[in-house]
Amino acid sequence: ELPTPQRNSGDRLNSAMLRETSYDVKELDAYITANEPLLVPDQRAAYDAILNQIEKKAGGIIFLDAPGGTGKTFVINLLLAKIRHQSKIAIAVASSGIAATLLHGGRTAHSTLKLPLKFLENQTHVCSITKGTGEAKVLQECELIVWDECTMAHRYALEALNHTLQDLRNNGKNMGGVVVLIAGDFRQTLPVIPKGTMADELKACLKSSYLWRHVVPLKLSTNMRVHLQGDVSAGRFAEQLLAIGNGKIPADPVSGLINISDNFCNIVESVEELKNKVFPNIQTQYKDHKWLCERAILAPKNVNVNAINLQIQQQLPGEAISYKSIDTVKDIDMVVQYPTEFLNSLEPSGMPPHNLRLKIGSSIMLLRNLDAPRLCNGTRLCVKTLMPHVIEATIMTGCAKGEDVFIPKIPLLPSDIPFEFTRLQFPVRLAFAMSINKAQGQSLKVAGVNLETPCFSHGQLYVACSRVGTGKNLYVFALDEKTKNIVHNSALQ
Numbered sequence: 001e002l003p004t005p006q007r008n009s010g011d012r013l014n015s016a017m018l019r020e021t022s023y024d025v026k027e028l029d030a031y032i033t034a035n036e037p038l039l040v041p042d043q044r045a046a047y048d049a050i051l052n053q054i055e056k057k058a059g060g061i062i063f064l065d066a067p068g069g070t071g072k073t074f075v076i077n078l079l080l081a082k083i084r085h086q087s088k089i090a091i092a093v094a095s096s097g098i099a100a101t102l103l104h105g106g107r108t109a110h111s112t113l114k115l116p117l118k119f120l121e122n123q124t125h126v127c128s129i130t131k132g133t134g135e136a137k138v139l140q141e142c143e144l145i146v147w148d149e150c151t152m153a154h155r156y157a158l159e160a161l162n163h164t165l166q167d168l169r170n171n172g173k174n175m176g177g178v179v180v181l182i183a184g185d186f187r188q189t190l191p192v193i194p195k196g197t198m199a200d201e202l203k204a205c206l207k208s209s210y211l212w213r214h215v216v217p218l219k220l221s222t223n224m225r226v227h228l229q230g231d232v233s234a235g236r237f238a239e240q241l242l243a244i245g246n247g248k249i250p251a252d253p254v255s256g257l258i259n260i261s262d263n264f265c266n267i268v269e270s271v272e273e274l275k276n277k278v279f280p281n282i283q284t285q286y287k288d289h290k291w292l293c294e295r296a297i298l299a300p301k302n303v304n305v306n307a308i309n310l311q312i313q314q315q316l317p318g319e320a321i322s323y324k325s326i327d328t329v330k331d332i333d334m335v336v337q338y339p340t341e342f343l344n345s346l347e348p349s350g351m352p353p354h355n356l357r358l359k360i361g362s363s364i365m366l367l368r369n370l371d372a373p374r375l376c377n378g379t380r381l382c383v384k385t386l387m388p389h390v391i392e393a394t395i396m397t398g399c400a401k402g403e404d405v406f407i408p409k410i411p412l413l414p415s416d417i418p419f420e421f422t423r424l425q426f427p428v429r430l431a432f433a434m435s436i437n438k439a440q441g442q443s444l445k446v447a448g449v450n451l452e453t454p455c456f457s458h459g460q461l462y463v464a465c466s467r468v469g470t471g472k473n474l475y476v477f478a479l480d481e482k483t484k485n486i487v488h489n490s491a492l493q
Contacts, residue, residue, distance in 0.1 A: 016134025020089045020142070023105070028085040035078050043075050046218040050079055050181060053216075054143055059177035061158075061215045063150075067185050067245070068466040069238060070220035073102050076146050076183060080104050083144050091138065094148040097369055097376030099441035101398040102148075107372050109147055113164075115157050117415060119204075125160035131168060139168050144179050149441055151184035154191045155209035158182070162211060174214050182206070182215075186491050187245030189437055189459040194349075194416040198488060201458060205491055237471045240264050245462040247487030257454075257482040265465070265474035267481055271450055274477045275312060278448035279432065282315050286361045289382050293363070293396035294445035297433040298464045300455045302349065308450065309430035316359045321386045323356040323409075325425035334419060343421055348414035352425045358383055364393065365431035365438070368410065374400035378438070380431050381405070391426055397442075436460045444468055448475040454484035461485045 039047055050062055066072035076092070081104065083090035093109040094100040100108050109115060114128040114135065129135045139145075145161075147153070165176030191204040206212060223238045243249050249258045260267060268274045278295050285291050297312075299305050313320065327343035329335055344354040350367055358364070366379045374395065384404060385392035391407045411422045434442075436455070444467045455461045461483065468474050 016138050020091065020105070020138050021087070023084045025085060025087070028081045031081045032078065032085060035074070035081075039075070039078070040071070040222045040224075042220055042222050043071055046220060047075055047079065049216075049218060050144075050179065051082065054083065054179050057177070059171075059173050059175055059179055061175060061211060062179065062181045063215045063217050064181060064183040064220065065185065065217060066183060066220040067187065067238075067242060069223050069234075069469060071222070071224045072148075072183055072220060074224075075220070076148065076181070077104050079144065079181070080146065088144075089138060089142040090144040090146065091142050092146045092148075094441070095152040096149055096378055096441045097366075097372070098378035098397075099149040101373050101376055101379070102441075103146065106148070108369060108376070109153065109157065111369060111372065113161055115160055119154050119156040124163060125156045126167070127160050127164040129164060129168070136168050139165060139178075142178060144181065145175075146181045146183065148183050149188075150182035150206060151186050151188055152191060152440065153206065154204045155206050155211075156204075158206055158209055158211060174211065185245070187242075187459055187462045187487075188440055189457060189463055190488075190491060192349075192437060198458075202488055202490055207491060207493075231470065233472070234470050237264070237469070240471070241462065241466050244465060244485055245459070245487070246492060247485065247489060249485060251485065252482075255482070256484060258485050260476055260478055260481050260483060263471075265471045265476050268448075268475050268477045271308065271452065271477055274448045274450055274475055275308065277475045278446055279312055279315075282312060283317065286316055286363075286382075289394060289396050289402075292382060293380050295447070296431065296439065296442070296444055296467075297448040297450055298436050298439050298467065299433060299450040299453065300436050300460055301453050302347070302435055304450055304453055305433045305435050306347075306353075306430075308433040310357070312432040313357070313359055313362050313430060316361050318359050318361070320357045320359045323358070323426060325352070325354045325356070325423045327354065327421060327423050330420035330422060338419060338421065343423075346414075346417070346421075348417055351412055351414050351423060352427060352429050354423070354425070356426060356428070358386055358391070358430075360384065360386060363396070363431045364391075364428040365434065366407070366428055368412070368427040370407070370410075370427070373398065374403065375405060375407075378441070381407075381428075391428070436464045439463065439467055442467060444473075446473045446475075449477070451476065451478040451483045454478075455486055456484075458486050458488045458491060462487075 080090045092103040092106040093112045100106040116125050169176035171177040190201045193200040251258045329338050362383045364381050369377050380397045381393035383393050395403045411424050440463050447467045449464045
């Protein structure tokens with residue numbers, strides 16, 4: 001038996017601080033010199049305002065309102081480089097693993113800030129960070145915290161960070177006197193509240209927090225696809241997207257449905273046609289990873305997603321291999337109440353199925369952070385080899401694109417089920433199609449949207465259509481070319 005390594009708190013202290021202080025100053029200098037002159041006027045105004053706030057040591061919360069294509073990630077990465085170049089600490093987090101991989105040194109907000117997993121009413125929430133640890137030292141000394149895709153986060157998460165920073169920094173000011181830049185677009189989906197109503201979603205939204213009245217708003221509005229490429233059609237598409245996001249497309253007063261016009265996107269007549277347009281000649285093309293990872297079909301509900309995934313996988317050559325999970329109830333006294341067959345039938349959100357069927361060449365998505373930032377929740381891979389207890393796959397997205405990795409089976413615990421059970425399974429699911437909520441933060445070249453079941457929550461139609469930069473590459477299937485566009489105006493004000 002191997003001896004247990006002697007780890008002490010000093011090692012953990014060093015690793016957390018090392019990660020945030022070991023950036024190459026020469027590289028940062030070259031990055032700033034090359035990119036600062038490329039800022040357009042509204043980006044420059046936001047960039048200078050944020051740096052000014054940090055220099056004044058004024059602290060506080062800044063919200064960067066940035067619709068897709070306005071260069072938000074570019075501005076954020078430049079800010080991070082500028083602060084780190086001065087040998088100061090800038091922390092980059094995002095609400096989703098995919099968004100985190102786009103930020104330099106980015107990680108998910110939950111793993112970095114140790115946010116609570118469950119939020120309860122009338123309770124003061126704090127992050128699970130203890131004074132004296134490496135994580136605490138980083139938060140005590142940082143000059144800037146950037147939180148991207150913040151609109152997906154629960155307001156209690158922001159409040160937990162506020163309480164934690166005030167405590168760790170012994171400073172009663174908002175966010176303990178540090179500048180926190182939250183960035184996002186409230187036209188996108190709001191926090192997911194299982195079995196929640198529209199009122200629950202709005203109540204969980206950041207704008208409902210007592211902190212919101214202290215937020216300084218900044219805005220990016222120049223569409224960079226139009227600005228850089230002079231693409232007039234991209235400009236018209238961006239305007240139509242904003243009309244969807246702002247709920248400005250007139251709906252039928254009786255049915256509440258909007259018309260999808262063919263000057264916005266390509267309308268298709270069936271799910272079959274949608275699959276053929278997004279994945280033409282997949283039988284041979286699947287070997288081209290670049291081609292495979294830049295396209296996907298999106299749908300509001302997992303039931304449609306799962307069906308499309310299996311149908312597209314069937315078109316690949318070779319036999320599908322079945323991996324069955326081992327499902328166990330945590331409390332031994334509940335085994336009779338919840339038999340194994342019942343556990344096998346459950347498909348909670350964010351969990352792989354009990355019977356996972358895969359082929360070599362299949363597009364898969366990771367459902368857990370295994371090794372951030374290389375392997376994040378949301379990273380897409382292509383299956384290379386299927387072995388009994390491990391899958392070999394090639395990473396198709398993010399900073400480690402092209403790398404081959406091994407994925408093991410791991411125990412997974414669902415969070416939205418009234419009893420505790422564990423599923424031992426590969427933390428992956430097919431990714432030819434994905435739910436609209438899962439697609440938030442993903443950039444695609446070609447997207448299909450299956451609206452046979454219409455969108456059911458705020459911002460879903462906007463998120464689905466804004467994954468691509470031009471209407472030429474967007475294919476939509478909707479019954480009678482009509483669908484629901486749910487927008488809560490109170491979330492946009």
